[in-house]
Amino acid sequence: xxxxxxxxxxxxxxxxxxxxxxxxxxxxxxxxxxxxxxxxxxxxxxxxxxxxxxxxxxxxxxxxxxxxxxxxxxxxxxxxxxxxxxxxxxxxxxxxxxxxxxxxxxxxxxxxxx
Amino acid sequence: xxxxxxxxxxxxxxxxxxxxxxxxxxxxxxxxxxxxxxxxxxxxxxxxxxxxxxxxxxxxxxxxxxxxxxxxxxxxxxxxxxxxxxxxxxxxxxxxxxxxxxxxxxxxxxxxx
Numbered sequence: 001x002x003x004x005x006x007x008x009x010x011x012x013x014x015x016x017x018x019x020x021x022x023x024x025x026x027x028x029x030x031x032x033x034x035x036x037x038x039x040x041x042x043x044x045x046x047x048x049x050x051x052x053x054x055x056x057x058x059x060x061x062x063x064x065x066x067x068x069x070x071x072x073x074x075x076x077x078x079x080x081x082x083x084x085x086x087x088x089x090x091x092x093x094x095x096x097x098x099x100x101x102x103x104x105x106x107x108x109x110x111x112x113x114x
Numbered sequence: 115x116x117x118x119x120x121x122x123x124x125x126x127x128x129x130x131x132x133x134x135x136x137x138x139x140x141x142x143x144x145x146x147x148x149x150x151x152x153x154x155x156x157x158x159x160x161x162x163x164x165x166x167x168x169x170x171x172x173x174x175x176x177x178x179x180x181x182x183x184x185x186x187x188x189x190x191x192x193x194x195x196x197x198x199x200x201x202x203x204x205x206x207x208x209x210x211x212x213x214x215x216x217x218x219x220x221x222x223x224x225x226x227x
């Protein structure tokens with residue numbers, strides 16, 4: 001993405017934890033999001049965090065937000081082969097008279113090895 | 115029932131042709147979008163419509179023209195196709211402004227030869 005940056009690739013062994021990192025630029029984003037894209041499919045919202053929180057846990061997923069550093073991370077515990085996908089972080093930017101616009105990072109391809 | 119459906123799934127065409135991609139959502143959402151995903155998986159918004167009204171129009175060539183006959187449909191027409199238009203085009207919809215839970219279609223892979 002233009003100003004939303006992620007590492008390109010992550011390889012992890014099945015059962016280990018995965019951590020995907022993202023940096024963003026718009027400090028006014030109300031929410032920050034993680035979307036997942038499986039091969040041949042569109043993106044699906046995986047989880048999100050409200051900007052006044054610094055952590056959110058959702059089953060195997062933990063989202064950490066450091067607003068000062070504009071850093072977002074997604075931790076997947078006990079990574080499974082079905083978690084192999086591309087993960088996109090996204091911020092929401094206010095467009096005057098047009099509502100909000102979601103800006104995506106370039107995606108992190110996660111490969112889970114058995 | 116598929117929530118956001120787009121057709122065709124694959125589109126192979128010659129340079130210079132005109133083509134359309136159709137999108138329909140049955141979620142009752144007010145806002146629909148077109149995104150372009152290039153070969154490096156970079157995803158960029160092209161257009162968004164709210165209740166048939168254009169609200170976001172990114173820096174997209176005039177050859178691309180969205181049309182929303184009603185709030186459940188947002189079609190994309192492309193004139194004079196160029197090689198650089200080859201990409202996967204995703205339609206999406208959402209209900210709320212301020213919380214962008216987007217529902218994506220499965221994409222249309224456009225190949226311009």
